[in-house]
Each structure stands twice: as structure tokens, then as C-alpha cells.
Amino acid sequence: MSTINLLVLGAHGQLGQAFNAVAGEFVAITLHCVGRELDITQPGLVSALLAKNQYDAVINCAAFTDVNAAEQKVASAQDAYALNHLAVASLAQTLKLQGGFLVHFSTDYVFDGNAHKPYTEHDTPHPINVYGQSKLKGEQAMLKSNPPGLVIRTSWLFSPFGKNFVTYLLNVGQQEQTHTQTLNIVSDQMGSPTSALDLARAVLQLLTQRAQTPHNQAWLTTQLLHFANAGQASWAQLASALVQQAQLNCTILPILTRQYDSPVKRPAYSVLNTQALQTLLNTPIRSWQDALQETLNWKSNAE
Numbered sequence: 597m598s599t600i601n602l603l604v605l606g607a608h609g610q611l612g613q614a615f616n617a618v619a620g621e622f623v624a625i626t627l628h629c630v631g632r633e634l635d636i637t638q639p640g641l642v643s644a645l646l647a648k649n650q651y652d653a654v655i656n657c658a659a660f661t662d663v664n665a666a667e668q669k670v671a672s673a674q675d676a677y678a679l680n681h682l683a684v685a686s687l688a689q690t691l692k693l694q695g696g697f698l699v700h701f702s703t704d705y706v707f708d709g710n711a712h713k714p715y716t717e718h719d720t721p722h723p724i725n726v727y728g729q730s731k732l733k734g735e736q737a738m739l740k741s742n743p744p745g746l747v748i749r750t751s752w753l754f755s756p757f758g759k760n761f762v763t764y765l766l767n768v769g770q771q772e773q774t775h776t777q778t779l780n781i782v783s784d785q786m787g788s789p790t791s792a793l794d795l796a797r798a799v800l801q802l803l804t805q806r807a808q809t810p811h812n813q814a815w816l817t818t819q820l821l822h823f824a825n826a827g828q829a830s831w832a833q834l835a836s837a838l839v840q841q842a843q844l845n846c847t848i849l850p851i852l853t854r855q856y857d858s859p860v861k862r863p864a865y866s867v868l869n870t871q872a873l874q875t876l877l878n879t880p881i882r883s884w885q886d887a888l889q890e891t892l893n894w895k896s897n898a899e
Contacts, residue, residue: 600807602800603651604629605636606658610758611701614792615655615800617757617894622800624807637678639686646694653697653745653803656687659731663705666726667860673726680730685737688818692743697806697815699799702735703728704751704787704824709863714788714828716869717749717820724861739818746802747820748795751868752834755792756894765835766895769844776845783832783850787866788824791887793894795823801877814876821876822868825884837885842892 600622606612607629619627628651636642636658646654660679665672684700691698705728706721723729735747754762768777806815829837832850839846853864870881 598624598807600625600652600803601650602627602803603645603649603654605634605654605656607631609657609659609661610753610755610760611792611796612657613757614755614796615657618793618796619800621797622804624804625800636683636687639683639690642687643690643694646690646696651696652807653699654687654691655699655799656684657701658683659701661727663725663727663860663862664858666730673730676727676730677733680727681733681737684734685741688738688741688743688745691745692741696744697803698738698743698745698818699803700734700738700745700747701795702747702749703731704749704866704868705863706732706735706749707863707866709785709865711865714867714869715822717822717872724863727860735820739820742818744816745818746799747818748799748873749820749822749868750790750795751824751866752787752789753792753795754789754888754891756891756898757792761831761834762838762888762891763895765838765844765846766842766892769839769842769846776847778847778849779835780849780851780856781832781835782853782856783830784852785862785864785866786828786830787863788827788868788870789829789834789884789888790824791884791891793890794825794881794887798823798873798877798881805876821873822870823873823881824868824870825887826870826881827883827885828867829884834884834888837888838892841889
């Protein structure tokens with residue numbers, strides 16, 4: 597197979613770093629990584645880069661993900677819409693006009709959390725915070741432009757890289773201490789903990805399949821898919837698993853959302869149904885517990 601050249605936008609964030617970390621597992625793939633040095637809110641800059649270089653696909657990992665800031669600060673909300681909505685709309689239009697394939701990521705926070713079974717791609721979104729609203733606008737803009745591509749909703753991302761729930765707990769738990777720490781963690785929000793490493797692998801596998809079957813009708817429009825590791829958990833259950841696997845000197849105290857001082861409403865239930873993507877991959881997605889262990893091993897080996 598000839599080389600598959602991929603452009604990764606937002607390469608210095610958690611998900612961008614995950615793509616870089618697993619790319620070596622795919623012999624035909626070459627990544628071209630671009631971080632904040634390319635402002636994707638400036639359509640002309642992106643268009644010029646794509647016109648100058650031949651990429652088989654563009655993977656957009658750039659996003660505004662500070663959920664609290666988006667809710668509390670007008671400037672941050674504007675930044676969220678600029679990056680999560682308007683920049684995505686421009687990317688989609690550019691790829692549609694110039695030719696190419698776009699992979700973009702959305703979130704479980706497009707849902708309101710009132711469901712009692714895993715959300716499918718056909719369920720109606722109803723975000724309850726600014727972050728979720730900005731991400732929904734972005735995915736809707738891409739689906740409207742309909743370039744060849746994928747919109748992949750994911751949830752509760754963790755990895756060895758950057759700031760996320762797992763690295764936060766590891767940093768807290770590994771601090772030198774003379775007594776066991778007690779951490780208050782929310783227990784009545786249920787979701788799908790997801791490894792950014794596994795998400796990156798899934799996308800690279802799909803892009804490899806696309807290179808092998810380029811004339812398949814499935815690759816000619818925008819597909820909406822869900823990716824999350826198998827199983828579900830509350831934040832407290834995820835934290836307890838991490839404490840046990842990493843042998844941290846911490847005790848997890850489950851609390852209710854109403855006891856947690858947060859300016860943001862979050863979905864009480866946002867588990868994702870991933871059957872469509874698993875069918876496309878022709879392989880099951882492993883459990884979040886197994887994926888968590890890999891992340892902990894990765895962090896341990898890096899230290």
C-alpha cells in the first residue's frame with residue numbers, strides 16, 4: 597500500500613498527541629502535525645496549507661474544551677464557538693471545495709442526559725451547556741456541508757497526555773503525603789470513559805480501510821459515528837478503578853452532583869452506543885478498564 601499522508605490539526609493537545617503516539621503502529625501512515633502555530637479560525641491560512649500540500653485526510657483535533665470557562669466567561673464562550681463551530685464550518689467547506697477527507701470530533705455533551713439507554717447516532721441532541729452547544733453547532737455545520745468525512749462523537753477522554761481526569765488524579769495521588777487523601781468524586785453522572793489512544797487507533801484503522809476501498813460509497817459523504825470504550829461508569833467508579841490499578845494512597849468518597857460546586861450543568865447519563873462504528877471496524881472495542889491500564893502503564897514507562 598502506498599503512503600497515507602494525514603494532516604493532524606491541534607497536534608499538541610491530548611488527542612493530537614495520542615495520534616502521534618500510535619501512528620507507528622500503522623506502517624502505511626505518515627502524520628504531518630500542526631499545532632497552535634496554525635490558527636484554524638483563519639480560513640485563509642488553512643486553505644493555503646491544503647492547497648500547497650497533498651493530504652489524504654485532515655484530522656481535526658483542535659477544540660475548545662474548557663467546559664467551565666465557556667459557561668462563566670463571555671470571551672471564553674466566544675472562543676468556544678469560534679473553534680468548535682465556525683472553524684469546523686470553514687474546514688468542512690474548504691475540504692468540500694478543494695477535495696479531501698475530514699475527520700472531526702464531537703462530544704457526548706451534545707445530549708441532555710435524560711436517556712436511560714446508550715445514545716445512538718439517531719437520537720436527538722439537546723445540549724445543556726455552552727460547550728455542548730458549540731460542539732453541536734460544529735457537527736451540524738459539517739453535516740450540512742457534507743464533505744467526504746467522519747464526525748465522531750466521543751466521551752470522557754483520558755490518556756497519558758495533557759490535562760484530563762486520569763492525569764489529574766495521578767498528579768494528586770502521587771504527591772508525597774503522610775496520610776491517605778480523601779477525594780470527593782461525583783457518583784451520579786454516568787458515561788463512557790474513553791482512551792484517546794484507542795480513539796486514535798480506530799480512526800487510523802478506518803482511514804487505512806478507506807485507502808484500500810476508496811470507491812466505496814460510504815467514504816463519499818459525512819458519516820456520524822460514536823466511539824467510546826466498552827462499558828460505563830460514574831466519575832467515582834472511574835476514580836476508584838484508577839486508585840486501585842495505580843495503587844494510589846487515596847480514598848474515593850462518592851458524592852452527588854448537587855454536592856459538587858460547579859457552574860456547569862452536565863448530562864447525568866451520556867453513555868454512547870458504538871455499534872455502528874464497531875461494525876465498520878469489524879472488531880469489538882475493548883473495555884475502558886483495559887484501556888485505563890494501558891494508559892497507566894504508558895505513564896509509568898515514561899517516568
